[in-house]
Every structure is written in structure tokens, then in C-alpha cells.
């Protein structure tokens with residue numbers, strides 16, 4: 001069997017999923033090409049490019065029975081702790097106490113797997129709802145620094161980038177050859193990390209947007225606070241002090257909605273609720289708003305799709321639909337792509353030997 005280094009893999013998409021998958025493939029010895037129509041350093045990024053618009057931090061959304069997503073999230077938590085130890089703030093990561101309040105009294109599945117987990121006294125909201133709380137040490141990201149650090153690592157290991165929007169999975173190899181020019185290598189596989197773009201690219205109509213509006217204010221909140229209160233306009237309040245940046249990301253919304261524009265009423269409600277839960281930010285009047293933005297999380301009915309598809313002779317590994325969990329899924333999801341690719345290539349080789 002030929003060694004992975006000689007095997008060329010094209011990744012479509014340069015969000016956190018594409019970049020983390022590139023790193024995992026490079027570490028496994030593959031030669032990696034990345035094609036995308038948008039990159040994290042672009043001045044104008046559309047709302048449906050989710051990664052640059054994220055909060056972001058580790059708070060697993062995996063259901064108690066979803067052992068695969070739990071494993072992805074555990075892998076990412078462990079890797080982030082190791083990165084922090086090795087690279088410190090340059091990693092774009094920080095450790096912060098995270099307080100989470102929800103109407104459900106049940107502790108989350110991750111209670112035994114995170115540092116310093118403990119229960120908090122219940123709180124009553126102004127409308128009389130009882131909220132149960134827990135705290136743990138979360139890893140929080142300075143998103144622009146993290147994406148750049150990831151990009152730098154992928155670049156240093158030899159990945160080649162190309163800009164290009166590719167209309168569909170069926171034509172991607174021809175598109176790659178045209179962009180690459182003469183001597184384009186034969187691709188062993190294509191990884192589809194197009195996020196919400198997968199809706200048209202695959203096409204997969206199970207993909208849909210979960211709209212998230214956030215407000216970035218000056219000053220650092222003392223901790224991460226998340227308040228899950230279904231039924232309010234901003235049904236999930238979160239307060240995320242961005243490590244090393246002196247700003248706090250306030251959110252947010254999670255409605256099924258394609259609207260990438262800012263809504264003024266939502267901004268006002270986010271600020272009012274954040275002022276109540278993090279008074280150290282100076283109250284509604286005292287908060288200096290630096291930016292308001294909207295990102296569309298790439299959600300999918302049935303959950304993220306990380307699986308193999310053969311298009312006749314062409315091998316495709318899908319890795320999209322991570323919704324509001326793409327960062328915390330990223331290490332485990334990328335490792336799964338490497339495993340699936342290795343297994344598929346081995347099987348192909350075995351089948352060829354049997355045919356010969």
C-alpha cells in the first residue's frame with residue numbers, strides 16, 4: 001500500500017472543521033490541499049461562514065445517549081488543555097469558570113469529565129422561574145487568534161490553500177484540476193467540510209441555519225455565564241469573556257432563520273439580560289458596544305454527518321452539520337475523518353488486490 005504522504009486529499013472548507021481535519025490528516029502523513037470560497041482573514045465574511053462568528057467555548061450539547069458526540073467533545077477538551085499547557089495564550093485558548101443555569105435539575109453527562117464540576121444554588125428569574133445551576137472549568141477561545149494559530153500550524157506542515165467556490169460534489173475533482181493547473185495530483189479523497197454550504201454542495205436538504213446574534217462589548221466579565229430560558233427572544237443568554245482580548249461576547253439567539261442581518265430589539269434584550277447576570281460589565285448604560293454580528297450555525301436534522309460516501313470510484317468523507325458545537329466537536333470529528341479515510345483506502349486496496 002502507498003504511504004499516506006503520497007496520498008493527496010482535498011478538503012473543501014476552511015472553517016474550524018476543515019482546518020482541524022487538515023491538521024489531523026497532515027499528522028497522519030497525508031498531503032493536504034484546502035479549497036474554500038472564504039477564509040478567516042477575509043475582510044468581508046458572509047453570515048453563513050460560521051467559524052469566525054462563534055463565541056466560543058466548551059459546553060457540550062451532546063445528549064445523554066449520544067456517546068459519539070460525547071467522545072468528540074471529550075477529545076477536544078483534553079486536546080485544548082494540552083495545547084494551553086504547551087503554547088499558553090498564543091494558542092488562543094483560556095481557562096475560565098463556566099456557570100450554567102437551566103430549568104432542568106439533572107446534572108449534565110460531562111459532570112465527571114471536566115475540571116472542578118460542582119452544583120450552584122438555584123436562582124429565581126424575575127418571572128418566577130427556578131433555574132438550576134452548575135459550574136466547571138471551561139476552555140474558552142479567542143476565536144480570531146485560535147483560527148489563525150490553527151491556520152499557521154496547517155500551513156507550517158505543508159498544506160496548500162486555494163480560493164474557489166465549488167458548485168457541487170460531482171464536479172469538485174475537475175474544479176480542483178482546473179485551479180491547480182498542469183501536473184495536478186490525483187486525489188485519493190475529498191473531504192466535505194462546507195458547513196451550511198453542504199445544503200447546496202452535496203446537496204443535503206437536512207442542513208439548515210441556526211441564527212446566532214452576538215454583541216461584543218468592551219471589558220472582561222468575571223466568568224462565563226450561560227442561561228437557558230426557552231421562550232424568551234434571546235432564549236440562550238451567554239456571556240463569554242474573550243481571553244486576552246479585554247472584550248466580552250454576549251449572546252444570543254438560536255432560531256431556525258436565514259436572516260444574516262442584525263436585529264436592534266435582540267441587541268437591546270441581550271444587553272439588558274447580560275447587565276443583570278454580569279453587573280461588572282457596567283450595566284446597560286455603561287457597556288460600550290464594539291460590534292454586533294450574526295452568524296448562521298450549520299445545523300442538520302439528524303445531527304452532524306461524518307461519514308464516507310462513494311461517488312462511483314470517487315471517495316468522499318463528509319464532515320459537516322456540527323450546528324452550535326463545531327469547535328468543541330472539532331478534534332474528535334477530525335480524528336474520525338482520519339480513521340474513516342484510512343479504513344476506506346485500505347478496503348479499496350484490498351479489493352484491488354483481489355481483482356488482480
Ligand SMILES: Cc1cc2nc3c(=O)[nH]c(=O)nc-3n(C[C@H](O)[C@H](O)[C@H](O)COP(=O)(O)OP(=O)(O)OC[C@H]3O[C@@H](n4cnc5c(N)ncnc54)[C@H](O)[C@@H]3O)c2cc1C
Pocket residue numbers: 012013014015016017018035036037038039048049050051052053054055056057058059164165166167168193194195196197198201212213214251252294295296297298319320321322323324325326327328329
Ligand atoms: C454565535 C455563534 C456562537 C457559537 N458558539 C460556539 C461555541 O461556544 N462552541 C462551539 O463549539 N461552537 C460554537 N458555534 C458553532 C461553530 O461556530 C460552528 O459549528 C463551526 O464554526 C462550524 O464550522 P465549519 O468549519 O463546519 O463551517 P464554517 O465555519 O461555516 O466553514 C465552512 C467553510 O466552507 C466553505 N464553503 C462552503 N461551501 C463551499 C463551496 N461550495 N465551495 C467552496 N467552499 C465552500 C466556506 O467558505 C467556509 O470556508 C457558534 C456559532 C455561532 C454562529
